[in-house]
Amino acid sequence: MAESFFRSQPSTSEIEERLEGYPSWLEVDLDCVSHNLEEIRGRAGVEVIPCVKANAYGHGLVPIVAHLMRRGVRRVLVAKLWEAEQLREAGLNCGIINIDPIYSEAQYDYVVQERVTQAVFTRRVAERLSQRAARLGLEAGVFVKVDTGLGRVGVRYGEAADFIEYVSKLPGLRLEGIFSTFTEDRAYDRIQLERMLAVEGELRRRGVDPGTRSIASSNAILHMPESYLDAVRPGLTIYGVYPEEEDREAGLELRQALSFKARIELVKRIEEGDPLTYNRRFIAPKRMRVGTIHVGYSDGYPRGLSNKGLVRVGATMCRVLGSVSVNHHIINLEGVEADEGDIVELIGREGENTISSLAKQAGIMTYTLCVGLNPLTPRVYYERGRPVALSEPKLKTNIPNRKEDPPHLNSH
Numbered sequence: 001m002a003e004s005f006f007r008s009q010p011s012t013s014e015i016e017e018r019l020e021g022y023p024s025w026l027e028v029d030l031d032c033v034s035h036n037l038e039e040i041r042g043r044a045g046v047e048v049i050p051c052v053k054a055n056a057y058g059h060g061l062v063p064i065v066a067h068l069m070r071r072g073v074r075r076v077l078v079a080k081l082w083e084a085e086q087l088r089e090a091g092l093n094c095g096i097i098n099i100d101p102i103y104s105e106a107q108y109d110y111v112v113q114e115r116v117t118q119a120v121f122t123r124r125v126a127e128r129l130s131q132r133a134a135r136l137g138l139e140a141g142v143f144v145k146v147d148t149g150l151g152r153v154g155v156r157y158g159e160a161a162d163f164i165e166y167v168s169k170l171p172g173l174r175l176e177g178i179f180s181t182f183t184e185d186r187a188y189d190r191i192q193l194e195r196m197l198a199v200e201g202e203l204r205r206r207g208v209d210p211g212t213r214s215i216a217s218s219n220a221i222l223h224m225p226e227s228y229l230d231a232v233r234p235g236l237t238i239y240g241v242y243p244e245e246e247d248r249e250a251g252l253e254l255r256q257a258l259s260f261k262a263r264i265e266l267v268k269r270i271e272e273g274d275p276l277t278y279n280r281r282f283i284a285p286k287r288m289r290v291g292t293i294h295v296g297y298s299d300g301y302p303r304g305l306s307n308k309g310l311v312r313v314g315a316t317m318c319r320v321l322g323s324v325s326v327n328h329h330i331i332n333l334e335g336v337e338a339d340e341g342d343i344v345e346l347i348g349r350e351g352e353n354t355i356s357s358l359a360k361q362a363g364i365m366t367y368t369l370c371v372g373l374n375p376l377t378p379r380v381y382y383e384r385g386r387p388v389a390l391s392e393p394k395l396k397t398n399i400p401n402r403k404e405d406p407p408h409l410n411s412h
């Protein structure tokens, strides 16, 4: 299934040709994703259930899941039912745990028929799922969410054993596991883990098998080995990003998979005193050369990088001048050899414009930067340095150049 996704992709040369027409695009190095998966597996020693919500944290849902499946991942976690649909539409038959709430008949039928494991924590949902499954003559997998203290969703830990026992006996339901989420406050996390283990103990005392027990996501994978239980659920770390700077010291060697490229739209000279961007957020202190990039915060380039962001142009890091607007930002090209159409790197995998560095410059979380990347921006997936897959909007103009078209200016 996952193999056939990659087999159905355009050839390397076709991807390279299409790339010539992109004003901006994201690149994802799948070898980095494999590396991070192995790092986490090596550390945790239990099943890894990657969290692929929010378009795989901006990396592109379907290609990421297809790749993870090739690397032996059996189950993934999504936060929207449409993500489950996209995976099934793409022919990917992995286990899917869905934490999106469901309300309509069609949604209930969908999760049962498409073997999507639904997160449950209320009798109302569990009973309705049981009825739908029975009516369809199928079995519905469920994962019970236990609220051990985060206070968001889940059956409260004190009531969890009763609820889970009840669910385990409902016809048509198969209890696949129980899971919870930490507050990520070290001392309190220990209390939460104890609560989770107490729920499990009580279930076993009653003769109920809880199935897969899972509580650790990235933070606990990095800092709390005793919480690995039967499965860990990494999100950000699968993509090679440390949630916080201090996490670099936790002994997990992660490799950022994503980079963001664009072509310079316009190069020009401005005079001393000339303003740039809305509210004249930048006034030229002298005559200077600047370049406009057709990427703004609607593409996911954070507005907080106004007058701060660093863009790599060749070997030089060029500062953003003025504000980042919906579709544009401007960079300082003083003393840099660069022309219209040249490729620049907005987010790099190393150096001063990594996800971590830019998030810090913009005053936002690394999570916010990743999940804010526009899902419609083309994404090119690389393995061993070669493009192997592509995701792009279906557009009449997204086609390779004809042979007689001139090559793009300086498309190195």
Ligand SMILES: Cc1ncc(COP(=O)(O)O)c(C=O)c1O
Binding pocket: 051, 077, 099, 181, 217, 218, 219, 233, 234, 235, 236, 237, 243
């Ligand atoms: C239920 C669940 N599990 C796992 C994760 C992954 O978290 P992280 O990206 O911090 O590893 C999330 C993300 O918020 C989540 O909601």
